[in-house]
Amino acid sequence: MKIDILTVLPKLLESPFADSILKRAIDAGLVEVGIHDIRQYSTDKHHKVDDYSFGGGAGMVMTIQPIHDCMLELQKETVYDEIIYMTPDGERFNQKIANELSMKKNIMILCGHYKGVDQRVREHLVTREISIGDYVLSGGELAAAVVADSLIRLLPGVLNDETSALSDSFQDNLLAPPVYTRPADYNGWKVPEVLTSGNFKLIDDWRFEQSIQRTKERRPDLLED
Ligand code: 6GU
Numbered sequence: 001m002k003i004d005i006l007t008v009l010p011k012l013l014e015s016p017f018a019d020s021i022l023k024r025a026i027d028a029g030l031v032e033v034g035i036h037d038i039r040q041y042s043t044d045k046h047h048k049v050d051d052y053s054f055g056g057g058a059g060m061v062m063t064i065q066p067i068h069d070c071m072l073e074l075q076k077e078t079v080y081d082e083i084i085y086m087t088p089d090g091e092r093f094n095q096k097i098a099n100e101l102s103m104k105k106n107i108m109i110l111c112g113h114y115k116g117v118d119q120r121v122r123e124h125l126v127t128r129e130i131s132i133g134d135y136v137l138s139g140g141e142l143a144a145a146v147v148a149d150s151l152i153r154l155l156p157g158v159l160n161d162e163t164s165a166l167s168d169s170f171q172d173n174l175l176a177p178p179v180y181t182r183p184a185d186y187n188g189w190k191v192p193e194v195l196t197s198g199n200f201k202l203i204d205d206w207r208f209e210q211s212i213q214r215t216k217e218r219r220p221d222l223l224e225d
Contacts, residue, residue, distance in 0.1 A: 003152075007038060008037070012142070021158065048063070061118055067121055081107060084107065084108065085126040090129030091129060091130055107151070111141045174215050176214075177207040
């Protein structure tokens with residue numbers, strides 16, 4: 001899989017891919033992540049990437065030219081299955097969309113900034129619009145990193161058996177059960193006995209029961225689906 005991210009703040013997207021699971025996935029060649037600075041494509045003499053909103057009103061709008069030229073440059077080499085615009089008024093992201101996008105070969109993600117991008121980018125250049133939740137971030141970069149992370153960990157070979165995505169919360173519309181590690185008794189706070197019983201059938205049943213219980217308490221909406 002290849003993920004190309006277009007941004008006016010490329011530095012914001014360095015650290016998420018420079019450590020741990022995502023770095024290992026990149027180093028192993030399981031995913032290619034490209035960060036592209038939109039400003040470098042601006043034909044404006046001051047490399048401007050934004051301008052005043054037609055009709056007035058507060059806030060700058062990202063101009064279409066540098067975005068379009070950056071996209072065209074990347075599209076010389078790659079055919080994209082989706083061109084996603086990160087925006088708080090997009091479709092709300094969830095595990096189902098992550099699963100679906102993780103099967104694609106090439107994905108482009110455009111990060112919005114200021115008051116957003118010129119509407120013609122959304123109408124003519126983008127294939128999908130995604131929000132990561134009902135709150136507003138200063139820009140789409142952190143949201144793009146969230147989406148990229150959730151896709152990359154689903155790629156075959158990225159996680160091993162122990163970290164398998166199959167036992168994640170949401171993967172079966174249930175929250176994950178509680179987990180414990182040593183010591184079995186800390187300050188008198190004990191680990192549930194079943195987990196140290198060695199009876200794997202009982203442990204599986206207990207975990208499933210806990211998953212249902214947690215989901216009922218915390219996210220009853222998931223059980224309605
Ligand atoms: Cl994708 N962008 C911004 N700026 N804010 C958000 C978001 C995206 N998703 C939730 N809030």
